[in-house]
Amino acid sequence: MAVFTAAEGLEMxxxxxxxxxxxxxxxxxxxxxxxxxxxxxxLAAQERGHYRLFQRMLGDVRPAPELPAAEYDQYEAYVxxxxxxxLFAGPDKALALAEQAEDRETALRAALGF
Numbered sequence: 001m002a003v004f005t006a007a008e009g010l011e012m013x014x015x016x017x018x019x020x021x022x023x024x025x026x027x028x029x030x031x032x033x034x035x036x037x038x039x040x041x042x043l044a045a046q047e048r049g050h051y052r053l054f055q056r057m058l059g060d061v062r063p064a065p066e067l068p069a070a071e072y073d074q075y076e077a078y079v080x081x082x083x084x085x086x087l088f089a090g091p092d093k094a095l096a097l098a099e100q101a102e103d104r105e106t107a108l109r110a111a112l113g114f
Contacts, residue, residue, distance in 0.1 A: 004075075010058045012079065014051055021047035026098030027107045036104050043111065 004012075021044045028040035067075060101107035 004079075005061075007058060007061045007063075008079070010054045010061065014054045014058070017047045017051040017054065020044075021051070023098050024111065027101055027111065030098060030101065031104070031107065033104050036107065040107070040111070 024040045024044035024047060028037050028044060031037040031040060097110050098107070101110055
């Protein structure tokens with residue numbers, strides 16, 4: 001089982017926040033309902049705030065000890081797998097989810113699933 005450092009956990013959290021922002025911005029842009037558009041714009045702004053918070057926290061984290069190469073390879077594979085399974089695993093996936101949201105209910109369900 002891979003062991004994550006605080007810095008690695010924060011980096012993963014930053015990636016999730018960044019991808020969430022992509023989703024919410026795209027969902028807001030597609031929404032014809034002013035109330036839903038405003039909700040998604042607010043959620044995108046919150047994701048930006050979370051990203052900045054994690055970024056500041058990352059600046060305060062002390063370096064972790066180096067992992068042996070064999071353990072690092074295992075760790076890297078685990079991290080990539082975990083990120084691939086995340087709802088907003090990359091801007092492309094977040095954009096695809098937002099583009100599939102044809103109506104208010106579908107967009108909100110996708111957002112709540114995150």
